[in-house]
Amino acid sequence: MARWPKRKAGAASPRLPAFAGIDSVAPMSDRREELRTPHPPASAEFGHVVPGGPAHRYPPSGPVDVRKFTVGRYDNNVYVLASGGQALIVDGAAEPARIISEAEGLDVVGIVQTHGHHDHVGALHALVEMLDVPVLAHPGDPMPVAAEVLRDGQRLVVGSAVIEVLHTPGHTPGSVCFHVEGFLVSGDTLFPGGPGNTRGDRTDFDRIMESLDRLFRLPDETRVLPGHGLDTTLARERPYLEVWRARGW
Ligand SMILES: [Fe+2]
Numbered sequence: 001m002a003r004w005p006k007r008k009a010g011a012a013s014p015r016l017p018a019f020a021g022i023d024s025v026a027p028m029s030d031r032r033e034e035l036r037t038p039h040p041p042a043s044a045e046f047g048h049v050v051p052g053g054p055a056h057r058y059p060p061s062g063p064v065d066v067r068k069f070t071v072g073r074y075d076n077n078v079y080v081l082a083s084g085g086q087a088l089i090v091d092g093a094a095e096p097a098r099i100i101s102e103a104e105g106l107d108v109v110g111i112v113q114t115h116g117h118h119d120h121v122g123a124l125h126a127l128v129e130m131l132d133v134p135v136l137a138h139p140g141d142p143m144p145v146a147a148e149v150l151r152d153g154q155r156l157v158v159g160s161a162v163i164e165v166l167h168t169p170g171h172t173p174g175s176v177c178f179h180v181e182g183f184l185v186s187g188d189t190l191f192p193g194g195p196g197n198t199r200g201d202r203t204d205f206d207r208i209m210e211s212l213d214r215l216f217r218l219p220d221e222t223r224v225l226p227g228h229g230l231d232t233t234l235a236r237e238r239p240y241l242e243v244w245r246a247r248g249w
Contacts, residue, residue, distance in 0.1 A: 037192065037193040037194060037236070037237060037240040037243075038236075039192055039193060039230070040192050040230045040231065040232055040236070042230060044056065046192075046230040046231045046232065047068050047225065047230060047231035048230060049068055049069050049070045049077070050070065051070055051071070051075060053069075053070075054069075055067045055068060055069040055080075055102055056068045056069070058183075058223075061181040061182045061183065062161070062181040062182075063083045063084070063159060063160040063161045063181065064081055064082070064083050064158075064159075064161040064180050064181045064183070065081075065082040065083065066079060066080070066081055066082075066183055066225070067079065067080040067082070067102055068225065069098065069102055070228075071093050071094040071095040071098055071099065071123075072093050072094025072095060072119060072122060073094070073119075074094075074119040074228065075228055075229070076091060076093035076094060076119050076120060076227060076228060077091070077093075077225065077226065077227055077228060077229070078090065078091050078092075078093050078099055078102070079091070079185055079225060080099075080102050080103050080106070081158055081161065081163065081178075081180060081185075082103075082106050082158070082159070083158050083159025083160050083161035084158075084159025084160050084161075085106060085107055085159060086106060086107045086108075086109050086158045086159045087103045087106035087107065087108050087109065087158065088108070088109060088110055088111075088112060088156065088158045088163065089103060089108060089110070089111045089112070089127070090111075090112055090113075090114065090178060090185050091111075091112075091113060091114055091120045091121075091187070091227065092111045092113070092120075092121060092122075092123040092124040092127045092135070093119060093120050093121070093122055093123055094119070094122040094123050095123060096123040096126035096127050096130065099123060099127060100127070100130060100131065108131050108133050109133060109158060110133050110134045110135070110136055110156075111124065111127055111128075111131075111133060111134070111135045111136070112135075112136045112137070112150065112156070112165075112176075112178065113135065113136070113137035113138075113141070113143065113147070113150075113176075114175060114176060114177065114178075114185065114186070114187025114188065114189075114227055115137075115138075115141050115171060115172045115174055115175040115176070115187050115188060116137060116141030116142055116143055116172060116174060117141075117172065117188065120187070120188075120227065121143060121144050124143065124144055124145045125144065125145055128145050134147075134148050135147045135148065136148045136149070136150045136156075137149075137150055137174065137176075138150045138151070138167060138173075138174035138175070138176050139174060140167075140169065140172065140173035140174025140175075141172050141173060141174030141175070150165050150176055151165065151167070152165060152166060152167035152176075153165065153166075156178075161180055161181060162180070163178050163179070163180040164178070164179045164180065165177075165178060166178070166179060166214065166215065168186075168187075168189045168208075168211035168212075168214065168215065169207050169208070169211060170189065170195065170196070170198055170204050170205070170207040170208020170209070170210070170211050171187070171188045171189050171195070171196035171197060171198065171204075171208055172188075175187055175188065175189050175196075175211070177189055177190075177215065179218065179222075182219075182221060182222055182223060183222070183223050183225055184215065184218060184222050184223065184224050184225065184234075185225045186215070186224050186225060186226050186227070187226070187227045188226070188227045188228070189208065189211055189212070189215070190212060190215060190224055190226060190237070191224075191226045191228070191229060191232070192224075192226070192229065192230055192231070192232035192236070192237065193237075193240075194237075194240070194244045194249070195208045195209065195211075195212055195244060195249075196208065196227075198249070200249070202248070205248060205249065209244070209245050212241065212244075213241075215234070216234055216237075216238060216241060218234055219234070220233065220234050220235035220238065221233060221234075221235060222234045224237070
């Protein structure tokens with residue numbers, strides 16, 4: 001179960017590697033179009049949000065209330081997971097004032113990172129400064145601020161909600177997903193239409209597919225909340241899992 005340690009003093013984590021570009025699903029040529037999974041419509045049903053627009057609030061599921069909005073030049077989704085007056089922020093990506101405003105009135109207990117890519121960490125310095133809460137991340141990805149360790153199978157308690165941490169390497173070595181009450185916050189590991197970008201690296205692609213095999217053990221109705229763009233469900237994507245594996249991206 002989780003504990004929310006006070007932020008420890010100490011040196012920041014190693015510097016980030018050079019940003020390798022936006023990291024949603026790999027670009028598709030016309031030739032590949034036939035392999036594309038039908039994309040969800042840009043509607044509230046699939047968590048459509050726009051830069052500067054209002055947050056999307058999902059119908060409460062059990063003890064957890066989920067809020068989604070998009071920030072920054074790469075349209076990163078940030079999620080606020082709230083329960084019992086407490087809140088956990090997923091991805092301190094950009095626009096720290098907006099992130100804090102979306103958690104107004106809640107006791108923010110921490111910030112968790114789906115991974116360490118440049119576009120997902122840009123607000124961390126400011127958020128730590130303003131909120132004085134711990135940042136938690138898998139040690140496989142360097143962070144620009146001191147971070148507590150997230151491990152596979154760890155359970156984080158926020159109010160009366162229990163959030164399970166799933167280590168899902170492939171997009172990056174330290175990518176993680178968060179599973180809570182029918183929601184899967186998937187970072188850049190799973191999108192509508194396939195796995196996140198593995199840059200043509202066969203080893204990383206095999207690794208992310210192993211991670212997806214694990215995620216797809218969750219129930220069909222699980223709602224997938226990715227790091228960019230629209231939501232999907234495991235039911236929508238499941239028929240294409242072997243298509244993705246065969247195409248190799
Ligand atoms: Fe990424």
